Amino acid sequence: MKIGIVGATGYGGADLLRLLHQHPKVNEIILYSSSQEGVHIHESYPHLSTIYEQSLNEINVEKIAKQVDIVFLATPPGVSAELSEPLVNLGVQVIDLSGDLRIKDTEIYQSWYKRESASQSIIDQAVYGLPEWNKEAIEKAKVVANPGCYPTATLLGLAPLIKANLIELDSIIVDAKSGTSGAGRSPSAITHFSEMNENFKAYQINKHKHTPEIEQILQQWDEGVEVITFQPHLVPMVRGIMATIYAKAKAPITESDLRKLYEENYQQAPFVRVRPEGAFPATKEVYGSNFCDIGVTYDKRTGRITVVSVIDNVVKGASGQAIQNLNIMNGWEEQTGLAFVPVYP
Template sequence: MKAAVIGATGYGGAELVRILSNHPYMKLEALLSSSSADAPYIESYAHLLNINSLVLQPIDQEILHEIDIVFIAAPTGASTKLVPMLREHHKRVIDLAGDFRLKDQQQYSDWYNKQAPTEAHLHEAVYGLSEWNQSDIQHASLIANPGCFPTATLLGLAPLIQEDIIDPASIIIDAKTGVSGAGRSPTMNTHFSEVNENLKIYKVNSHQHIPEIEQMLKHWNRQAAPITFHTHLVPMTRGIMATIYATPKVAINEQTLLDLYKTSYENKPFVRIRELGQFPTTKEVFSSNYCDIAVTIDARTGRITIVSVIDNLMKGASGQAVQNANIMLGFDERAGLDIVPVYP
């Protein structure tokens, strides 16, 4: 299968290049960029010297003619314009941005402050939460890759919300991310002097991933309610930790809770459930497609705590995108993704 990456100069695009360079069934054929066309890719990423010889090309229908699958790693808003052209030419598309995740056009406009895609393409797009939407992904041609925070959060909550074990109105999510989640373009918020030795809460009560999480929770359980979701920027390059709190509807012990998670993810190769009393760190999934989850119950309050960690650029973006492509194309979902986490 011949693959192309649109938005190759960003961090998500660079991760796609890294994965696809070693993929057994997909060949990276073209790297497309609206801002750096005609430049050798190694001018953007010198670590690929003698590894990648491709030249960045403009987004052109002729270039895409021989391509089978397109990964869009461009900023949110670009896919709304690109997908109609790509689908008209019957290209399979994995969109890493937020354009097609929300099914309600008005909701998308309200949270993203951009014009929504057409109803037809929103209806066609399948939400690519790999572990839980495999049957739909298998038959899809357009995948809306989940956001990084929703991936960690939804994988952490799925067993509880689907089995109706927790009070949905009690869900509180405290999530922290590395700076690469903000993208490669420098801003004051990602300036070294602003980030270093600092911990910052941002987008309080207004993060665009809130409706995405709520939409999926509602899909799993009609009783799902609005969530409390707060994000923090920490001075590290990559990684997400979502610490999730919820109150159970009925008494449940830790071993039963752990057994539920182990059963839910026993055939999911990229979700690893920790034993009781063991809690994952972001470094333990660094540069990999794994999501590590731990669960516990506070004996004093009865409240459940879930700790879910991912690499935001891998399982939170490009890794899951390739996992979705593998499922869509009928490959082993682990193809190109059996990457051991980098440690320390």
């Protein structure tokens, strides 16, 4: 299969190239960039110098459609809104790593993203690419909206509780932390070294654009969900997300029953690992991998369930999950090209 990556100079695009290079079903990768056309990728990422020798290509939809079978759009918001539909119309499979195709209601998208949405027709075609809970739809999809990093960790952590109707739906609080790579490669005042080193900060309080994405999927699982409290933080590390999720249980439950629930829900999910009773994951334990590790407990004193869900935001939260969707869309084994262990320490 021939693969195209649009937005190859961002962190997500570079990680896609790293992972796809060793994918057994991929025999050619072509990189496209609007900002660095004609430049070699190793000028931005020297660590990729031996695996890709061509210069970056211009973004021309007609040319792309003739060159590749599937395109990953690892682009900032707004770009996929323009490129996805013409690519799909030309017969190219599309996996979008931006947020342009995730929100079904265009008014909600425009309110949170502060920009024009993609056309309703391409949004309606896009399948939400959370493989553990949407595999059958992904298998038939021509265009997949790859979930955001925070939503991936949060939804995988919450799904068993929502599906089993175990929690008060108005009690959900998600306290999430991310490494700075989640903000992308462009430097900013909030992420450069002197601002983040030995620092820890909350940001986009009550207005992070992943909030409606999380709520949309929760509402699909249980229409009783209205809103949640979601608050992200930046921590002084490069990769990783930890979502610590709190919710009021409808009735007392044992920790062993909770763990059994999660194990049953994820027994066919190769990239979700449920921790033993009383054990909780750390971000370093999934670093560089496509795993989501989950620990869960019940506090008898407060009646609340606590879920700790961790992922690598660049892999399971972006490039790795996108390749997982590629595998499912094409009928390949889900773990193809992704069956590697985390990097530790």
